[in-house]
Amino acid sequence: MLFNSIQFLLFFPIVSILYWLLPQKFRNVMLLVASYYFYMNWEPIYAILIAITTITTWYCGYKLEEGKHKKTYLSIVLIFNFSILFVYKYLNFVTESVFFGLEYLGIKMDVPHFDLLLPVGISFYTFQAVGYIIDVYRGTLPAEKNLATYALFVSFFPQLVAGPIERAKNLLPQFYEKHRFNGDIFIEGLKLMVWGYFMKLGIAENVAPYVDAVYNNMAQHNGTSVLFATFLFTFQIFCDFGGYSLIAIGAAKCMGFDLVQNFKRPYLARSMRDFWRRWHISLSSWFADYLYIPMGGSRCSTLKHQRNIFFTMFVSGIWHGANWTFILWGIYHGILQVLNIIKRKISFLDYGEGGPIIKVLEVIFIFILSMFGWIFFRANSVGDVWLAFEKIFTQPGLLYNGEGKPSMFMFLSLIAILMFKELKDELNLKINFIHNKNFVISSISTALMIILILLCAKFEGGQFIYFQF
Amino acid sequence: MKRLILFIAIIISAIFVVDILFGVFSRYYVKNYQIPGDYRTIDYLIKETKDDVIIVGSSVALNSTISSVLEDSLNMSVWNGACNGQGLPYFETILEVVFSHHTPKAIIWGMRENELNYYTKGNRYKMLAPYYGFGYKTLDKYIEEGELVDKLMAKSSLYRNNTIWVRILLYNFIEPGEKGEKGFVAKGIPPYYPNIIEVEGTNEIDEQGVEAFNRIVKKCRDNNVKLICYYPPVYKKYVNVTSEAVKITEQLCKENNIEIYNALQDPAFMADSTLFYDNDHLNKNGAEIFSRDLSGFLKDVITE
Numbered sequence: 116m117l118f119n120s121i122q123f124l125l126f127f128p129i130v131s132i133l134y135w136l137l138p139q140k141f142r143n144v145m146l147l148v149a150s151y152y153f154y155m156n157w158e159p160i161y162a163i164l165i166a167i168t169t170i171t172t173w174y175c176g177y178k179l180e181e182g183k184h185k186k187t188y189l190s191i192v193l194i195f196n197f198s199i200l201f202v203y204k205y206l207n208f209v210t211e212s213v214f215f216g217l218e219y220l221g222i223k224m225d226v227p228h229f230d231l232l233l234p235v236g237i238s239f240y241t242f243q244a245v246g247y248i249i250d251v252y253r254g255t256l257p258a259e260k261n262l263a264t265y266a267l268f269v270s271f272f273p274q275l276v277a278g279p280i281e282r283a284k285n286l287l288p289q290f291y292e293k294h295r296f297n298g299d300i301f302i303e304g305l306k307l308m309v310w311g312y313f314m315k316l317g318i319a320e321n322v323a324p325y326v327d328a329v330y331n332n333m334a335q336h337n338g339t340s341v342l343f344a345t346f347l348f349t350f351q352i353f354c355d356f357g358g359y360s361l362i363a364i365g366a367a368k369c370m371g372f373d374l375v376q377n378f379k380r381p382y383l384a385r386s387m388r389d390f391w392r393r394w395h396i397s398l399s400s401w402f403a404d405y406l407y408i409p410m411g412g413s414r415c416s417t418l419k420h421q422r423n424i425f426f427t428m429f430v431s432g433i434w435h436g437a438n439w440t441f442i443l444w445g446i447y448h449g450i451l452q453v454l455n456i457i458k459r460k461i462s463f464l465d466y467g468e469g470g471p472i473i474k475v476l477e478v479i480f481i482f483i484l485s486m487f488g489w490i491f492f493r494a495n496s497v498g499d500v501w502l503a504f505e506k507i508f509t510q511p512g513l514l515y516n517g518e519g520k521p522s523m524f525m526f527l528s529l530i531a532i533l534m535f536k537e538l539k540d541e542l543n544l545k546i547n548f549i550h551n552k553n554f555v556i557s558s559i560s561t562a563l564m565i566i567l568i569l570l571c572a573k574f575e576g577g578q579f580i581y582f583q584f
Numbered sequence: 585m586k587r588l589i590l591f592i593a594i595i596i597s598a599i600f601v602v603d604i605l606f607g608v609f610s611r612y613y614v615k616n617y618q619i620p621g622d623y624r625t626i627d628y629l630i631k632e633t634k635d636d637v638i639i640v641g642s643s644v645a646l647n648s649t650i651s652s653v654l655e656d657s658l659n660m661s662v663w664n665g666a667c668n669g670q671g672l673p674y675f676e677t678i679l680e681v682v683f684s685h686h687t688p689k690a691i692i693w694g695m696r697e698n699e700l701n702y703y704t705k706g707n708r709y710k711m712l713a714p715y716y717g718f719g720y721k722t723l724d725k726y727i728e729e730g731e732l733v734d735k736l737m738a739k740s741s742l743y744r745n746n747t748i749w750v751r752i753l754l755y756n757f758i759e760p761g762e763k764g765e766k767g768f769v770a771k772g773i774p775p776y777y778p779n780i781i782e783v784e785g786t787n788e789i790d791e792q793g794v795e796a797f798n799r800i801v802k803k804c805r806d807n808n809v810k811l812i813c814y815y816p817p818v819y820k821k822y823v824n825v826t827s828e829a830v831k832i833t834e835q836l837c838k839e840n841n842i843e844i845y846n847a848l849q850d851p852a853f854m855a856d857s858t859l860f861y862d863n864d865h866l867n868k869n870g871a872e873i874f875s876r877d878l879s880g881f882l883k884d885v886i887t888e
Binding site: 121296298299301302305321332334336337510519520521522524554555558559561562563565569570571572573574 | 585586587588590591594595598599602621622731733740742743745746747749750751752753754755758774775776778862
């Protein structure tokens with residue numbers, strides 16, 4: 116079920132009303148049933164995979180707490196769950212790559228293709244469950260005794276298919292808290308959802324046809340159009356994923372749950388390190404806690420520090436998808452992070468905080484770097500990546516105007532609204548519309564936001580980009 | 585709880601009031617003003633056309649058929665009423681709307697090779713949404729088409745006209761006035777000419793597509809309007825087989841005594857990529873040549 120579908124607009128009020136009407140002891144069971152129903156709307160059979168991940172990690176957590184054969188249990192459960200992820204997400208890619216390599220060496224064989232449909236959100240819930248089991252192994256978290264509560268932690272519908280990737284320490288205790296209905300918190304949740312819908316339907320869906328037209332037919336377009344499409348994709352990916360996260364956080368808030376913030380004005384970052392502290396925060400912190408820090412993090416020699424950060428970004432690229440373009444995207448960000456470390460070590464490049472002009476230039480520079488990074492992410496093939504760069508730098512020309520100038524003007528205006536809010540929040544300016552302290556102004560602003568969505572958004576039920584991960 | 589109820593009440597009331605006011609404004613504007621930009625051709629067909637010959641179709645017709653070239657040859661007034669990204673439901677609707685106030689001598693239908701392959705309304709159909717509730721049965725039916733929720737949402741003027749009015753408003757400032765030359769819009773010269781692609785196999789026909797074709801034929805016959813079909817050239821090579829849809833269309837035309845001009849695989853065009861914008865569309869040079877070819881054919885058919 117998509118957040119931007121009519122079914123969800125019926126499903127969510129029913130679930131939240133039921134949640135508040137039911138006695139506390141039945142709420143988790145109802146949420147668990149609702150979450151599985153939510154997931155089974157895509158491909159019912161794949162609910163079995165979530166159930167398998169849930170049962171194996173829950174049982175292993177239970178066993179880990181007993182203290183015997185901890186490493187064996189941990190290894191088995193990690194290998195088992197990552198194997199499921201590998202088979203469904205990476206098997207075809209690895210097979211094709213190996214056969215391509217063999218062909219390059221002169222050994223020709225027919226490439227086998229496994230007809231497997233990628234289960235929606237498999238990387239998200241696998242990582243969430245794996246995070247739990249590592250925490251239990253480390254002894255920083257007690258094992259969850261109640262299977263139903265643990266199953267709800269893995270499958271909680273607002274964040275099941277595209278995050279935020281929750282930590283057990285944050286989410287599990289909330290299932291035991293007695294939530295009392297609070298109208299103001301519910302309203303806050305609704306406002307977050309409205310802004311999330313604006314980002315997804317107003318911006319991401321509106322710019323998608325332009326980006327698709329250029330990126331799916333790269334050879335036909337000049338460098339100016341490719342550059343503009345890349346600029347638009349920079350906002351599409353943010354609004355698509357950031358919008359989903361906000362809807363998820365808002366929906367959970369309406370039922371009294373606090374999910375972690377997933378985006379914090381990423382395009383106002385002043386360094387690549389800063390960018391990764393603001394972009395997909397739940398994944399970055401997952402990698403930091405379970406990969407980067409165990410490898411030594413930054414508390415080691417500069418060379419090892421560089422290796423650690425590069426490897427983490429490389430794995431992050433692989434996490435995103437089974438395609439060389441994602442791996443290149445990870446490598447690109449790995450290189451930028453390494454360069455960032457080098458920059459900090461070179462004294463004449465370290466100018467401290469810097470004045471306002473320096474800050475603005477830094478933001479623009481990092482925006483451009485992240486924008487070029489999205490070329491790897493969006494291109495359909497590695498060949499298209501090079502073609503895009505070649506065109507941008509060697510083939511200027513007239514800008515392709517997609518569905519017409521008015522459409523372009525409309526989505527650029529909507530992006531301007533988004534960036535105004537981002538800037539306002541970053542600078543902590545006291546201009547508030549939706550979050551105005553005056554109840555009437557806040558309500559009317561929210562209504563106007565919904566009217567803006569009704570007038571400008573695209574309601575064609577486009578998938579969220581991150582569902583494929 | 586009280587605050588939540590009040591919050592929801594304010595939001596629903598505000599949306600309801602704006603929706604009604606917007607509906608009133610929208611109807612007034614549509615009735616009294618010419619709608620500019622992309623919508624100009626539709627608005628012209630609905631309110632003004634008195635032309636002898638009207639071209640219908642999607643982008644392949646819009647970009648390939650120059651009204652003035654046909655006018656010079658036929659000595660009749662011609663309007664290119666084709667519209668980007670449209671399909672059978674749109675053609676059906678536009679004929680109903682035109683015939684409600686004017687009877688042209690001929691309708692020329694520029695088809696894609698897969699015109700009868702699918703019968704979906706498509707997203708572009710909603711360009712007709714501003715005319716919802718003006719008494720055009722087919723139009724209202726298609727706008728409301730879908731599940732119960734779609735029918736209900738079609739009643740909301742904000743939702744129904746979503747993205748349309750922002751564009752209409754902006755057209756007034758950005759690209760006011762009549763778009764194209766008597767409806768014709770040229771595709772420029774592309775930065776890179778297309779490479780020929782090969783198309784293999786047959787295309788499945790959609791039964792609903794055939795039914796819609798028959799309804800369009802009947803509509804023209806009932807109004808005593810001559811219908812002529814044509815396929816503009818494409819820069820694609822059909823390997824071994826012609827598209828099933830094309831064969832069936834030709835067969836249907838034969839059965840209904842409709843003349844058809846098929847330039848899909850015209851060797852003169854296939855040999856020259858510089859006449860194309862991409863694999864499906866002619867550029868302005870290609871359109872010039874094709875329109876002359878087509879007008880030669882039409883001259884015999886329409887004036888016979």
